[in-house]
Amino acid sequence: WAVPSLGIKLDACTGRLNQTSVFVLREGVFYGQCSEICGVGHANMPIVVEAVSVNKYITWLSEKI
Numbered sequence: 001w002a003v004p005s006l007g008i009k010l011d012a013c014t015g016r017l018n019q020t021s022v023f024v025l026r027e028g029v030f031y032g033q034c035s036e037i038c039g040v041g042h043a044n045m046p047i048v049v050e051a052v053s054v055n056k057y058i059t060w061l062s063e064k065i
Helices: 054-064
Strands: 030-035 046-051
Touching: none
Parallel strands: none
Antiparallel strands: 030 046
8 A cells, every 4th residue: 555645555464464654744635545556445445544642642542532
């Protein structure tokens, strides 16, 4: 998958966990999509990244616990 506006592209490996991190300087919602022709569901794999402030994240996290 890729989120071009954040400069992120990461390939998935079947049966393995894969992760990355990014430091986003501005809050917002960033959109991407699957970046490989991977099969019949390729067009149905949108990616959304919501970047929030640390305070908003901590508040959200505390509501989940």
